[in-house]
Amino acid sequence: xxxxxxxxxxxQAIESDSVSVGTIWTPTSLRISYDLIGPLQxxxxxxxxxxxxxxxxxxxxxxxxxxxxxxxFSYGDTTxxxxxxxxxxxxxxxxxxxxxxxxESELFFGFRYAQSNFDEILYGYQRVPQYGYGLILxxxxxxxxxxxxxxxGMKARVWKQLYMGYTLRLKISPGVSGEERIEPYRIPGYGVxxxxxxxxxxxxxxxxxxxxxxxxxxxxxSKE
Amino acid sequence: xxxxxxxxxxxLFGCVDDELCVGTGTNFVQAQFRDFTTNELRTVTxxxxxxxxxxxxxxxxxxxxxxxxxxxxxxxxxxTTYYFTTADRKDTLTLGYSVVPRMxxxxxxxxxxxxxxVLLNHTFDSVAVVESTIDxxxxxxLNIYY
Numbered sequence: 001x002x003x004x005x006x007x008x009x010x011x012q013a014i015e016s017d018s019v020s021v022g023t024i025w026t027p028t029s030l031r032i033s034y035d036l037i038g039p040l041q042x043x044x045x046x047x048x049x050x051x052x053x054x055x056x057x058x059x060x061x062x063x064x065x066x067x068x069x070x071x072x073f074s075y076g077d078t079t080x081x082x083x084x085x086x087x088x089x090x091x092x093x094x095x096x097x098x099x100x101x102x103x104e105s106e107l108f109f110g111f112r113y114a115q116s117n118f119d120e121i122l123y124g125y126q127r128v129p130q131y132g133y134g135l136i137l138x139x140x141x142x143x144x145x146x147x148x149x150x151x152x153g154m155k156a157r158v159w160k161q162l163y164m165g166y167t168l169r170l171k172i173s174p175g176v177s178g179e180e181r182i183e184p185y186r187i188p189g190y191g192v193x194x195x196x197x198x199x200x201x202x203x204x205x206x207x208x209x210x211x212x213x214x215x216x217x218x219x220x221x222s223k224e
Numbered sequence: 225x226x227x228x229x230x231x232x233x234x235x236l237f238g239c240v241d242d243e244l245c246v247g248t249g250t251n252f253v254q255a256q257f258r259d260f261t262t263n264e265l266r267t268v269t270x271x272x273x274x275x276x277x278x279x280x281x282x283x284x285x286x287x288x289x290x291x292x293x294x295x296x297x298x299x300x301x302x303x304t305t306y307y308f309t310t311a312d313r314k315d316t317l318t319l320g321y322s323v324v325p326r327m328x329x330x331x332x333x334x335x336x337x338x339x340x341x342v343l344l345n346h347t348f349d350s351v352a353v354v355e356s357t358i359d360x361x362x363x364x365x366l367n368i369y370y
Contacts, residue, residue, distance in 0.1 A: 047330065075330035082327050082334065122325055124334055126299075128251050130281050134299030136325040136334050183326035183337065 028214045029058040031155075031163065033206035038071070048073045050188065052202065056094070058214070063094040063108070071188035079124050080136065086118025088189030094151060104214070105156040106165070112149040114171070116189045117142065122182045138182035145187045147174040149200075161208040169200040247328050249337040252294045253319060253358060255366035260349045265291045266370055269310060276305040297358070299323055299336045303344055317368070318345040321358065341365055 035052035042049035052069030072085035094110035120140040128134045149172070155165030174193055176184045184193045191198035259266045273285035277298035297319065298304045305318040320342040325334050338358040343351055343366075350369040355362050 075327075077333065080333045082330075122327060122334055126333070126335055128296075128299045128336060130283075130296040131251070131277060131298055131300070132281075134336060136336065138325045180324065183324055185327040 025060055026212065027057045027059050027064075028212045029208050029210040031056040031058070031063075031206050031208040033155075033163075033204035035069070035202045035204055037201065037203055038069070047075055054202075054204065054206075056206075061096050061099045063096065063106070063110075065093060065110070065112070066091050067112070069189060073186040073188075076124075079126075080122070081124060082120070082122045082185065084118055084120045084186040084188065086116050086188040088114060088116035088118075090114040090149065090189070092149070092151075094153075103157045104208075105154070105163070107154045108152065110151040112151060112169075114147050114149055114189060116145045116187050118145065118188050119143070120182060120184065120186070122185075140178065140181055140184060143176055143178035143180070143184060145174055145176045145184070145190060145193070147171050147187075147190050155204065155206060157208075161210065163206040163208060164204065165206070166201060166203045169202070171198045171200060172196065174198075247332070247335045248360070249326070249335045250358060250360045251297045251299060251336060251338055252360075253297060253341060253365045254292065254294055254363055255368050256292045256364050257290065258367050258369050260369040263367075263369075267291050268370055270308060271311060272307075272309040274307045277301060292364075295319070297321055297338055299338075305345075315347045316345065317348065317351065318343075320344045 031054075033054040033056065035054070038050040038052055048071070050069055050071030052067060052071075054065060054067045056063040056065050067090040068087070069089075070085075070087050072083070074081075074083045076082060090112040092110055092112035094106070094108035096106045096108050098105065098107045118140075119142065121138070123137045125133045125135055150170045151167050153165060153167035155163045158164050171190055173196070174187060174190050176187070176193060187193050191200065257266050257268045258264060267289050268291075269287065269289045270285050271287060273288070273293070275282060275295070275298075277300070282296075295304070295306055302322060303318055303320045305316055308315045308317065322339045324337050324339055326337050327334050341353060341356045341358055343353050348368055348370065352367045352369075353365065354367055355365045358365070
């Protein structure tokens with residue numbers, strides 16, 4: 001899917017390319033994004049939800065990125081209840097593969113370092129061989145989880161400085177520190193802790209605050 | 225743009241959790257009876273075996289000849305004591321462990337996991353913890369020497 005989109009967008013960029021990007025490492029814009037997935041989950045699901053905002057600074061072919069969010073998960077039936085809630089942040093960068101696009105859209109891949117601080121509670125009962133029903137009651141408070149992410153996605157300008165786009169995330173190598181009274185299950189911002197890799201997606205609506213024109217070096221024209 | 229929208233929607237509703245509903249925990253500790261001098265497996269005839277916590281469905285071990293036993297652990301406590309009675313002696317064995325609940329999945333709910341088996345007390349000639357991990361795939365946690 002990404003390859004198809006990349007081919008399409010890259011094709012547009014190449015057609016419109018008459019100049020090359022300069023190498024000035026001065027930030028030219030700040031883009032603030034809001035993730036629509038969390039509110040959508042809030043609306044359609046009782047078991048999960050949250051919110052997430054992203055700040056991106058455009059520097060040459062890179063976007064320096066900071067992300068912050070909150071997520072909660074709640075599961076249960078007549079025999080148990082589980083809830084996990086916490087905040088998370090990510091820092092990293094995206095590399096824009098179409099920096100010369102005339103609409104300043106973005107097709108990117110990138111990297112993140114992420115951390116989540118969260119609480120969990122689990123209570124219920126379970127039938128245990130020979131002992132009948134055992135009472136389950138445990139709470140994790142103030143656990144810290146870290147992981148890394150590889151990202152890919154796109155953002156396209158749809159109106160003035162309004163952008164929309166998505167980020168696909170491959171999250172790997174989760175680690176949890178803190179006193180575990182129950183085995184961590186859902187890490188806000190990551191996913192299921194017992195899985196060593198986890199896919200995620202965000203769909204953003206963003207507004208770009210452009211405070212400087214991006215330096216674009218004129219293309220050299222051969223005399224031949 | 226419409227095609228892109230379809231692709232994004234596909235991802236939104238396609239990327240759901242795919243969790244296996246398989247529990248990994250067990251509350252059974254495996255023990256083997258061995259001869260104190262030769263370390264060979266030994267068949268011991270018990271007149272009775274009981275455990276603390278008054279298990280509901282504890283099997284009857286009256287006049288049982290065993291070379292090994294699967295001992296269940298009480299999930300509501302951090303230690304369980306077993307009482308082994310033969311024709312000429314009565315022994316106790318107290319095992320310690322930690323009980324850590326875990327979620328299997330939203331559909332399957334939680335389960336107990338038992339960890340860090342330790343030997344707290346015993347009256348046998350000797351007892352050795354050969355594997356402290358409490359796991360269904362472990363075939364022997366303890367050697368009990370007579």
